[in-house]
């Protein structure tokens with residue numbers, strides 16, 4: 001194992017700004033280093049973490065309701081392509097898809113996904129695209145002319161503040177030849193169910209949350225003691241979101257490179273928001289961005305929703 005410290009200036013700069021802010025905050029995108037991505041994969045199969053398995057079951061049961069909106073030779077553009085299980089459900093059922101465009105920030109990851117899908121679907125054109133979801137995406141030439149269907153599963157949209165989420169929906173709406181968007185979103189429910197999904201009995205989510213401190217130690221020259229911070233999942237009813245926090249167990253100073261950040265006992269670092277929606281709040285977000293709901297598919301317990309949005 002490589003134990004050498006390689007400082008990531010962007011991470012150092014952003015982390016320091018976040019830890020100097022009041023209240024302290026770190027962006028959830030920093031969770032996903034190698035260990036963080038592996039821990040997230042573990043989260044998706046925890047008994048308490050219902051979103052992944054529920055979304056999969058909705059897709060399996062209702063993929064036939066998506067098919068009518070996918071025109072011949074369509075390009076399926078997946079935002080933040082994760083494990084390919086969800087993609088495969090669509091590709092297996094939607095014969096009209098002619099091209100698959102996985103979009104992800106990690107090129108290494110993209111290459112692996114593209115190769116896997118390429119092997120399983122020899123007639124499909126696979127066009128991996130490295131890019132940041134929050135920036136303007138340059139859709140490759142091969143997509144132009146094809147009706148584009150966006151696929152944004154996993155309730156990743158929920159990580160964004162509502163204005164950012166609306167802006168992203170508006171940008172997708174402006175893609176050339178955009179025909180629709182298949183969007184996975186988690187739904188508002190009993191706060192006890194929500195909190196336990198983000199604070200599981202085995203402590204995997206706690207390890208996922210603390211891992212960002214391990215990463216700061218390695219890549220931003222910090223000296224956090226991760227165990228001196230408590231993992232906390234809080235339901236914020238006013239903003240309809242689960243918040244993850246790391247709460248300092250004591251007054252302490254932490255070094256970030258050559259700077260020092262002080263924590264009071266009980267002071268938290270706000271590490272993630274995961275917004276939850278209802279059909280009405282989802283509609284209220286999508287409509288100003290130029291979309292209307294064509295299909296709203298949910299499980300029998302109403303835990304999670306997969307929505308087909310069409311340009312209005």
Ligand code: AVJ
Pocket residue numbers: 043051154155156158159197198205272273274
């Ligand atoms: C990948 C952002 C959808 O918000 O549920 C899981 C991340 N955080 N457990 C979510 C996450 C804690 C997840 N998303």
